[in-house]
Amino acid sequence: MQTNWPLFAGAIFGSSSVLLAAYGAHGLEHVFLATPRMRIAYGNAVDFQMLHSLLLVVLGLTLYIPKFRLPAYLWKTVFLSIILFCLSIYLWVFGGPDWLGKVTPLGGIGFVLSWLMLIRIIWLNSSSN
Numbered sequence: 001m002q003t004n005w006p007l008f009a010g011a012i013f014g015s016s017s018v019l020l021a022a023y024g025a026h027g028l029e030h031v032f033l034a035t036p037r038m039r040i041a042y043g044n045a046v047d048f049q050m051l052h053s054l055l056l057v058v059l060g061l062t063l064y065i066p067k068f069r070l071p072a073y074l075w076k077t078v079f080l081s082i083i084l085f086c087l088s089i090y091l092w093v094f095g096g097p098d099w100l101g102k103v104t105p106l107g108g109i110g111f112v113l114s115w116l117m118l119i120r121i122i123w124l125n126s127s128s129n
Contacts, residue, residue: 004060004063005060005075006056006057006059006060006063006070006075006078006079007056007057007059007060007061007063008060009053009056009060009075009079010053010054010055010056010057010058010059010060011053011057013049013050013052013053013056013082014050014053014054014057016049017046017049017050017053018050020045020046020049020090021046021050024039024042024043024046028042028093031093038092038093041089041092041093042089042090042093044089045085045086045089045090046086048082048085048086048111049082049086052078052081052082052111052114053082055078055114055118056075056078056079059074059075059078059118060075067125068125069121069124069125070121071121073117074114074117074118074121077110077113077114077117078110078111078114080107080110081107081108081109081110081111081113081114082107083107084103084104084106084107084110085104085106085107085108085110085111086107088100088101088103088104088107089104
């Protein structure tokens with residue numbers, strides 16, 4: 001049996017978002033007190049990671065629908081967007097350089113493109129039936 005990579009990635013990102021949320025709530029108070037906007041950014045990163053992890057899980061589950069065609073570029077775009085958006089924020093909060101903030105919007109653009117691609121794929125799959 002072949003590995004269902006979107007499902008696998010969704011599970012990894014989903015579980016790690018829970019761990020990162022817990023760490024943010026209990027281990028980063030000193031950072032958030034010193035720079036309050038980091039709390040908001042970190043919370044956004046955790047939320048977006050979880051939301052898009054669930055999207056990856058759904059995309060992975062669609063691979064089990066016989067007539068539904070899911071191009072690999074869709075889940076790969078979601079995967080890369082999680083890395084660009086969330087990881088850049090996490091690294092910044094953990095003491096990385098300020099230029100990481102310039103990477104974050106690339107992930108956000110990737111998220112928007114992912115959802116637009118999903119709309120197109122749904123449209124194409126529904127019109128082919």
